[in-house]
Amino acid sequence: MSKPILEIKNLRKSFGGVNAVSGVNLTVKEKETLAIIGPNGAGKTTFYNLLSGRMVPSGGSILLNGQDITGLPPHKVSRMGISRSFQINNIFTDFTVRENVEVALTALHKQSRRWYNFASNNRQIQEEAEKILERLALKDLAHQRAGTISYGDKRLLEIAVVLATAPSIVLLDEPTAGMTPEETRKVINLIHNLSSTGEYTFLITEHDMEVVFSVADRIMVMHRGSPLVIGEPEEVRQNPEVRVAYLGEELEEEQSA
Ligand SMILES: Nc1ncnc2c1ncn2[C@@H]1O[C@H](COP(=O)(O)OP(=O)(O)OP(=O)(O)O)[C@@H](O)[C@H]1O
Ligand SMILES: [Mg+2]
Structure with missing residues (x-):
């Protein structure tokens, strides 16, 4: 420090x-x-x-x-x-927990021009999403629709989406x-x-x-x-x-x- x-x-x-x-x-x-x-x-x-x-x-x-x-x-x-946690309604409720993180990662990769090849980057995005979901104890919920998870887990997903922007x-x-x-x-x-x-x-x-x-x-x-x-x-x-x-x-x- x-x-x-x-x-x-x-x-x-x-x-x-x-x-x-x-x-x-x-x-x-x-x-x-x-x-x-x-x-x-x-x-x-x-x-x-x-x-x-x-x-x-x-x-x-x-x-x-x-x-x-x-x-x-x-x-x-x-x-x-500098990334801040947003309100829950910024989460795509019809997407799965995992897809929400992947969307944020995709946006980041496009923006940083590291988006050369969809196939290989897609793999990379899946791995990154996996890592973030694991860190926020959301792995077991990865395939559930975001709209259906508990309030506490939605707030964790919010943080997961923030971390996906690599702040x-x-x-x-x-x-x-x-x-x-x-x-x-x-x-x-x-x-x-x-x-x-x-x-x-x-x-x-x-x-x-x-x-x-x-x-x-x-x-x-x-x-x-x-x-x-x-x-x-x-x-x-x-x-x-x-x-x-x-x-x-x-x-x-x-x-x-
Ligand atoms: N957009 C605004 N227009 C006018 N006054 C505002 C605005 N936002 C905040 N204030 C005023 O500025 C002061 C600080 O408010 P702020 O919301 O930053 O406090 P806070 O520490 O976050 O409070 P809380 O713990 O209740 O969330 C308050 O007097 C508030 O009424
Ligand atoms: Mg306040």
């Missing part, structure tokens, strides 16, 4: 008078798993939207491997190696949202396994603290648009300001209940 893969400087986004992201400075190290946490409205999703090119920043810069990608559209950002940075947006505790534990294990391959850098936004503390190498706590603290899990757990930020959230919930 050494070289910076992402260098984010004074990144800002405002909507009218609301400063959703108000000065994020962050260096993401190659191959680390960085969790982004914070109360509702802290700016996590907006930060993701800036990174993936869905929104143009109001100010600041994003360097990917030293290259300025600030304000580039999503397809360019994705081609440069260097994977943005996971609440990967365990809506899952049962059992599915959540499965996802935690899979993310562990994926990060131990040393192929990916993960950014994960997540509300489930069990997930955060078991997968993250570092944690960025966002509060009102900027980082309250960026550090290793233990350091973050002990931080009094973090406790107050979360306690604040709990008090608000109690008041509105």
Whole structure:
């Protein structure tokens, strides 16, 4: 864990008078798993939207491997190696689990001009699809239609499709949202396994603290648009300001209940 893969400087986004992201400075190290946490409205999703090119920043810069990608559209950002998990409706429900991964791989190979010969590449795609399905524990479901598998498995398929684009940075947006505790534990294990391959850098936004503390190498706590603290899990757990930020959230919930 050494070289910076992402260098984010004074990144800002405002909507009218609301400063959703108000000065994020962050260096993401190659191959680390960085969790982004914070109360509702802290700016996590907006930060993701800036990174993936869905929104143009109001100010600041994003360097990917030293290259300025600030304000580039999503397809360019994705081609440069930042891929995010999309909503379930991006999965082709009439295709099998395996076909969904193969479609994503085919798109990648066409785009990278490695698509010389269909027959030989087809074999290569099948092997790659196999490897990805195995990594996400979806191999047994390979021949089922994507529309018929469980919610948890659909979310895993979403991640499989992201991995098929050969990203260097994977943005996971609440990967365990809506899952049962059992599915959540499965996802935690899979993310562990994926990060131990040393192929990916993960950014994960997540509300489930069990997930955060078991997968993250570092944690960025966002509060009102900027980082309250960026550090290793233990350091973050002990931080009094973090406790107050979360306690604040709990008090608000109690008041509105
Ligand atoms: N498209 C938008 N237009 C106007 N305001 C927005 C927009 N998107 C986000 N905001 C505002 O920016 C602030 C940050 O929102 P954001 O969705 O990034 O928070 P979050 O940390 O993802 O919250 P949550 O944990 O609830 O998902 C909020 O005040 C929100 O109302
Ligand atoms: Mg959000």
